[in-house]
Amino acid sequence: MTKNIVVRLNREQTYRHLFTLCQNDELFTIVDFPDGWKDKDYECIVISDAEAMRRGVRRSAIGTVRLLPYDSGTTIMFVNKDAIWHKEITESDEKLFAKYIERAIEHFTELDLIISKLPENKKISKGVKSDRDQIWKVIISIILLGFALAGFIWLPWTSAVLWLIFLIVAYPVALAYTTAKQSMDNRNLAEIYKAGLKQVPVIGKLFGNKPSS
Numbered sequence: 001m002t003k004n005i006v007v008r009l010n011r012e013q014t015y016r017h018l019f020t021l022c023q024n025d026e027l028f029t030i031v032d033f034p035d036g037w038k039d040k041d042y043e044c045i046v047i048s049d050a051e052a053m054r055r056g057v058r059r060s061a062i063g064t065v066r067l068l069p070y071d072s073g074t075t076i077m078f079v080n081k082d083a084i085w086h087k088e089i090t091e092s093d094e095k096l097f098a099k100y101i102e103r104a105i106e107h108f109t110e111l112d113l114i115i116s117k118l119p120e121n122k123k124i125s126k127g128v129k130s131d132r133d134q135i136w137k138v139i140i141s142i143i144l145l146g147f148a149l150a151g152f153i154w155l156p157w158t159s160a161v162l163w164l165i166f167l168i169v170a171y172p173v174a175l176a177y178t179t180a181k182q183s184m185d186n187r188n189l190a191e192i193y194k195a196g197l198k199q200v201p202v203i204g205k206l207f208g209n210k211p212s213s
Contacts, residue, residue, distance in 0.1 A: 003077070003078045003101055004075055004076065004077050004078075004117075005075070005076050005105060005108065005114055005116070005117050006070050006073050006074070006075050006076070006114065006115040006116045006117075007073055007074055007076060007108050007113045007114055007115060008072065008073045008113050008114075008115055009073060009074055009113060010073075010074060011042045011067040011068075011069065011074050012037070013074075014067050014074045014076060015037075015042065015045065015067060017107065017108070017111075017113075018030060018045070018065060018076075018104065019032070021103065021104060021107055022047070022050075025103065026050055026051075027049070027050055027051070027096065027099065027100075028047055028048070028049070028050055028062075028100050029047070029048045029049075029050045029053055030045060030046070030047055030048075030065075031044075031045055031046040031047075031048075042066070042067040042068075043066045043067065043068065044064065044066070044083045045064065045065040045066070045067065045083075046061045046063075046064055046065075046082070046083050047061070047062055047063045047064065047065060047097065047100055048060045048061050048062060049061075049062050049093065049096060059082065061082040061083070061089065061093075062089055062093040062094075062096045062097040062100070063078060063079060063080055063081070063082075063089060063093070063094075063097035063100065063101075064078075064079045064081050064082070064083040065077065065078060065079070066079060073115050076104070078097070078100075078101045078104075080094055080097060105117070140171065140174050147163075147167060
């Protein structure tokens with residue numbers, strides 16, 4: 001399990017916050033490199049069980065923190081792995097490390113230093129939403145196509161033309177209230193129709209927007 005947050009600090013500043021957090025909490029200790037830090041050191045910061053270390057337990061690591069540059073800030077990766085022995089941690093250590101993650105996130109949140117939380121999860125959620133929107137489009141298209149064919153088969157040509165015009169209006173409006181998530185309280189018909197047109201493949205590009213897909 002890996003969790004990520006992005007903070008508006010450089011790597012050295014971020015480490016100092018994590019170091020102070022461990023100093024003020026008797027449950028955790030953090031690795032320190034007294035002879036000066038190298039770039040690779042920021043990617044292998046071991047968090048240990050302070051009580052186990054006091055008892056002299058050799059393998060007391062409960063997790064690893066990786067600090068990676070991210071634009072003007074730093075990505076903090078919390079990894080459930082012992083970076084010293086390159087082994088997965090135990091279930092009890094995993095629970096303790098989860099507490100550390102929670103307290104670290106609370107710390108940076110209270111100081112308003114977090115740019116984003118768990119960007120990987122957000123990306124996944126966005127992908128799921130896009131798939132759902134695409135399904136809505138397919139369903140709506142099939143239904144309206146069925147109505148269009150029925151209209152052309154059973155209606156006189158003059159009525160069929162009017163029916164086609166109705167569908168040209170109805171399709172974008174339907175997309176506006178589904179994939180474009182227009183509010184039902186919105187009474188601006190032009191705005192609703194434009195929002196729906198932006199979701200129509202090809203036509204949406206004319207508005208400078210790519211339709212959801």
